[in-house]
Amino acid sequence: MGLTVSTNMGVPDVHDARDLPREVLALQATSPATFAVTALDGHRFAWVKPAGPAGPEQLIVADPATLQSWMKDEWKIGSVTGWPDTIGQLLGPEAMANTRSAEQHQRLRQLFSPMLRDDSMARMLPKIQGSVQRYMREWAAKGTVPAYTETLTLVFDVLVNQAMQLDWPDADIKKYAVLFEVWNQGFTPSTADPRWAKGMEARKELVARFRSAVSDPRLLPGSIPATLRDEYCAESDVVTDNLIMVLFAGFETSTSLTVRLLYELAKHPDALQKLRAEQQAVAAKYGPTLGLKALGAMTYTEAAISEALRLGQMVANVPRVATKAIETPRAPPVPAGCPFSASWAGQSVLDPAVQGSTTAFNPDRWLDKRNKASLKLHQTPFGYGTHSCLGWRIARAVAAAVAQELALAYELSAETDAAWDDFPTGSRPANELPLSLKPLAASAQ
Numbered sequence: 001m002g003l004t005v006s007t008n009m010g011v012p013d014v015h016d017a018r019d020l021p022r023e024v025l026a027l028q029a030t031s032p033a034t035f036a037v038t039a040l041d042g043h044r045f046a047w048v049k050p051a052g053p054a055g056p057e058q059l060i061v062a063d064p065a066t067l068q069s070w071m072k073d074e075w076k077i078g079s080v081t082g083w084p085d086t087i088g089q090l091l092g093p094e095a096m097a098n099t100r101s102a103e104q105h106q107r108l109r110q111l112f113s114p115m116l117r118d119d120s121m122a123r124m125l126p127k128i129q130g131s132v133q134r135y136m137r138e139w140a141a142k143g144t145v146p147a148y149t150e151t152l153t154l155v156f157d158v159l160v161n162q163a164m165q166l167d168w169p170d171a172d173i174k175k176y177a178v179l180f181e182v183w184n185q186g187f188t189p190s191t192a193d194p195r196w197a198k199g200m201e202a203r204k205e206l207v208a209r210f211r212s213a214v215s216d217p218r219l220l221p222g223s224i225p226a227t228l229r230d231e232y233c234a235e236s237d238v239v240t241d242n243l244i245m246v247l248f249a250g251f252e253t254s255t256s257l258t259v260r261l262l263y264e265l266a267k268h269p270d271a272l273q274k275l276r277a278e279q280q281a282v283a284a285k286y287g288p289t290l291g292l293k294a295l296g297a298m299t300y301t302e303a304a305i306s307e308a309l310r311l312g313q314m315v316a317n318v319p320r321v322a323t324k325a326i327e328t329p330r331a332p333p334v335p336a337g338c339p340f341s342a343s344w345a346g347q348s349v350l351d352p353a354v355q356g357s358t359t360a361f362n363p364d365r366w367l368d369k370r371n372k373a374s375l376k377l378h379q380t381p382f383g384y385g386t387h388s389c390l391g392w393r394i395a396r397a398v399a400a401a402v403a404q405e406l407a408l409a410y411e412l413s414a415e416t417d418a419a420w421d422d423f424p425t426g427s428r429p430a431n432e433l434p435l436s437l438k439p440l441a442a443s444a445q
């Protein structure tokens with residue numbers, strides 16, 4: 001694939017990919033990152049036909065400057081989310097990702113904003129670390145475990161008990177993590193797929209469980225569920241749709257990140273070695289408990305997490321529909337009603353800081369000052385602007401806590417000879433990544 005960038009400054013670099021074969025178009029639903037990169041073929045924009053038999057043409061956008069200007073204030077520029085009907089119904093119409101009310105969207109973002117604050121992170125970090133230590137001890141005791149499935153439960157626990165502060169017992173965490181995976185498998189291209197119907201059944205149970213949680217007098221004041229209930233009332237769909245929204249946004253995405261990191265560290269002992277050295281130094285300086293200062297000192301670990309995000313492309317593209325014509329200088333005109341896709345994956349491969357080593361795991365590229373501006377511009381795994389991620393610090397914290405615990409306490413081996421399947425909010429090893437952890441002291445004997 002050649003990287004062709006227009007040299008004619010006034011003319012947008014648009015590729016006509018309308019003649020893609022049906023099997024490539026079908027990748028839109030099953031393998032969004034591969035689809036976007038294939039369709040763009042190194043260009044900044046590409047026109048493609050719909051995946052199904054009918055529907056309008058779609059523009060794929062991978063030009064960083066255009067994405068920044070379009071995503072910064074979407075309500076004003078005239079763009080709304082265009083998630084497929086299957087996901088739309090699984091989430092519910094009042095969810096932050098679906099609502100057509102700018103006012104409600106902005107209010108919800110304010111109510112969720114504590115997830116990004118230092119004081120919330122300072123509260124959560126030791127608890128996330130405690131959960132990670134407990135789960136990893138269990139994995140080590142079991143022998144070889146499917147890392148992906150196990151991490152889904154760990155992440156579900158963090159989302160429910162730390163991000164939402166719901167204090168659900170272990171039995172509920174295990175039960176509802178399995179149920180949420182059924183919900184998640186409902187992300188099929190069509191509502192005719194039986195997995196979608198099962199996902200919708202799972203949704204009913206989740207709604208009932210969340211409704212009982214927000215009516216419980218023991219609900220922690222100031223927690224996100226309590227804040228939503230106080231704003232909208234316990235029976236409101238806005239509350240349940242948006243608690244499901246947190247799970248949708250954080251579940252597969254954060255799991256994919258953590259598992260991708262484990263996979264890369266299993267394949268790159270040199271990187272694991274550097275990580276161990278860093279974690280030992282951080283523990284010596286800040287003590288054993290994970291806090292904001294310790295996290296801030298994990299330079300190499302954070303670089304490894306950024307590299308895992310870049311390789312995994314957990315949210316490869318986000319779908320949008322123009323509500324009015326959008327005309328900006330660097331982009332082809334988008335008529336009102338036209339769907340377009342903000343392709344974080346397509347933008348990522350255009351980055352000069354990754355050229356020639358796009359598929360290599362190289363955390364050091366993040367530590368090279370010469371790459372800083374380029375990486376910042378092209379690598380935006382958590383989106384940009386109006387709908388940008390509200391949970392990115394939590395996702396990175398889980399990955400950092402796992403890396404820390406691994407580095408300080410375990411030897412790992414994993415079956416890394418597997419393909420990765422991508423889908424709307426994650427990327428998953430086909431073999432679930434069989435993983436064995438051995439306590440360091442025992443493996444040294």
Ligand code: HEM
Pocket residue numbers: 081096097109112115159163245246249250251253254257314315318319381382383384386387388389390391392394395
């Ligand atoms: C590796 C993990 C994650 C990745 C890659 C990721 C990525 C993203 C991206 C790209 C968006 C923008 C979607 C769009 O523009 O339509 C987004 C939105 C969002 N994320 Fe994350 N996310 C992750 C984890 C999390 C977690 C752990 C939470 C919650 C605890 C979370 C909560 C949200 C919410 C609530 C939104 C919607 C914001 C809105 O519509 O205004 N995310 N995320």
